[in-house]
Amino acid sequence: MDRPRILIPLPNHSDIVPSKYGINQSYIHAVTKNGGEPLCVIRPDAENMLGLLPLVSGILVVGGNDIDPEFYGQKNDGFARYVDRERDQTELTLVRLALKYQLPLLGICRGMQVINVALGGSLYQDVHEEMSGALVHDHHAHGDTQLPRGCYLAHSVDVVEGTLLYRLVKEKTIKVNSLHHQGVKTLGKSLTASAIAPDGLVEAIEISDHPFGLGVEWHPEELIDAASQNIFTSFINAAKNAAAKRSIGHNLKKVQEKTT
Numbered sequence: 001m002d003r004p005r006i007l008i009p010l011p012n013h014s015d016i017v018p019s020k021y022g023i024n025q026s027y028i029h030a031v032t033k034n035g036g037e038p039l040c041v042i043r044p045d046a047e048n049m050l051g052l053l054p055l056v057s058g059i060l061v062v063g064g065n066d067i068d069p070e071f072y073g074q075k076n077d078g079f080a081r082y083v084d085r086e087r088d089q090t091e092l093t094l095v096r097l098a099l100k101y102q103l104p105l106l107g108i109c110r111g112m113q114v115i116n117v118a119l120g121g122s123l124y125q126d127v128h129e130e131m132s133g134a135l136v137h138d139h140h141a142h143g144d145t146q147l148p149r150g151c152y153l154a155h156s157v158d159v160v161e162g163t164l165l166y167r168l169v170k171e172k173t174i175k176v177n178s179l180h181h182q183g184v185k186t187l188g189k190s191l192t193a194s195a196i197a198p199d200g201l202v203e204a205i206e207i208s209d210h211p212f213g214l215g216v217e218w219h220p221e222e223l224i225d226a227a228s229q230n231i232f233t234s235f236i237n238a239a240k241n242a243a244a245k246r247s248i249g250h251n252l253k254k255v256q257e258k259t260t
């Protein structure tokens, strides 16, 4: 079977001059290594998104700068950084379309936060400022390791039994990297928390009644352990299934058209 195409809305980097679009190679490698074909797209408007959806079998929403707190009913208290409403709008719409069309969806870091906000949840604009007893989650700012920061296993998470994530990682506790300063405050509709950090912060969410709808606050694309690989393998497999179902549906339609 052809590689299932995975739509990735391409992040922009408005915090550097000149501003540019770009994506860490680790996301691309994680998709291609597991049999997917990345399709990076810059800012499609709502109409163009609808045109793109029949061409793809899964959506990956990656990390990046902060979501405008207005999208979750808060004023920016000064902690939300490098907000870009156009990117927010694109990704929020894509998540809602993935839900509507039952497309497999994986959100990483900011991508998990986008899923939560798209479903009506809210965020801590800064975990360290707003959540009492918070661990250090923002290891961008902490040079406490000789390892590249993306590989540093900063804290553990408890994986909730009976969830999709538990079936993927097959462990009650795993160690994860942590490169975020925001986090889920209240869960959106139809979401379950499937991993929790020792300080109580939600580190993974999943969508009920969806072929594959998972968000993780850490960066499995930077890691090589089995749990991280299984997240991508299962996501791409779900995309293959979505592609197969679509082609069966398409063929059936053609047969019906011929016979009627």
Ligand SMILES: [Mn+2]
Binding pocket: 137, 155, 177, 178, 179, 180, 197, 203, 217
């Ligand atoms: Mn963390």
